[in-house]
Amino acid sequence: MKQFSPACDRNKEPILAVLKEILPASGRVLEIGSGTGQHAAYFAARLPQLIWQPTDLPANFPSIRAWAAEAGLSNVREPLALDVLADRWPVVTADAIVCINTIHIVAWAGVEALFAGAGRVLAAGGALFAYGPYRYDDRPLEPSNEEFDRWLKARDPVSGVRDFAAVNALAERHGLTLAGDRAMPANNRSLWWRK
Ligand SMILES: C[S@@+](CC[C@H](N)C(=O)[O-])C[C@H]1O[C@@H](n2cnc3c(N)ncnc32)[C@H](O)[C@@H]1O
Structure with missing residues (x-):
């Protein structure tokens, strides 16, 4: 049941360092596109003051559950089905939202829906x-x-590396202000906005 993503394993430590700076001292974190569930288990174990709410399409639930069960964590909630495109999200408020390596997977309409949803559910600040x-x-x-973008589009034409400016414009449209843009290993970025 437990799936393993090598990328997830490589980026978990540098991402945790950023999350420690930006996540609140307590509250509920909504993770969108939890994938294997490796990040949920790793971050929740190291941020025990937070309640971690993994979400994804239901096919990923067995792996998300298996990682959380193995870690024996009391602060990881049962995964919820959250398709960013759905009219209703299963979570109506969150103190923070974490979305890793998913914006380049979902169609642009999904990116738009993600930012609209974040604007709706995020608490002020x-x-x-x-x-x-x-x-x-x-x-x-x-x-x-460039190579990754070609690979993504060959796999699914709706996917692709997104323009920062277009993504940031979406964020602004939904009441989110850019608060950080940091270079990460392997030519990735950590971006964060505050409501
Ligand atoms: C590349 S994986 C990243 C998973 C994980 N965050 C990681 O870093 O390993 C992209 C994730 O987006 C999820 N996904 C795809 N379409 C989605 C949608 N419409 N709504 C929510 N999640 C979606 C996939 O199921 C997958 O888990």
């Missing part, structure tokens, strides 16, 4: 954290990300 590769107007996309 709450952060939306989004990790992944992005294109910037002032510099060429790194060759590794």
Whole structure:
């Protein structure tokens, strides 16, 4: 049942360092696109003051549950089905939202829905954290990300590395203000906005 993502394993420590800076001292974190559940188990174990709410499409639940059960954590909730495109989300409020390597997977309509949803459910001052590769107007996309973008689009034409400016414009439209943009290993970025 337990799935393993090598990328998830590689990026968990650098992402945790950023999350420790930006997540609140207590409250509920909504994770969107939890995938294997490795991040939920790793972060929740190291941020015990937070309640971690994993979500994804239901096919991922067995792995998310298996990682959480193995870690024996009391602060990871049962995964919930959250399709960013759904009219209703199963969570109506969150103190923070964490979304890792998912913005380049879902269709652009899903990215729009993600930011609209974040604008709805985030508490005032709450952060939306989004990790992944992005294109910037002032510099060429790194060759590794060009290749990744081609790979994504060959796999599913709706996927692709997103433009930072377009994503940030969406955030602003939904009441979120950019609060950080940090270089991460392997040409990824940690971006976060606050409501
Ligand atoms: C590349 S994986 C990243 C998973 C995990 N966050 C990680 O870093 O390993 C992208 C995730 O997005 C989820 N996903 C795809 N379409 C979605 C949608 N419409 N709504 C919510 N999640 C979706 C997939 O099921 C998958 O778990």
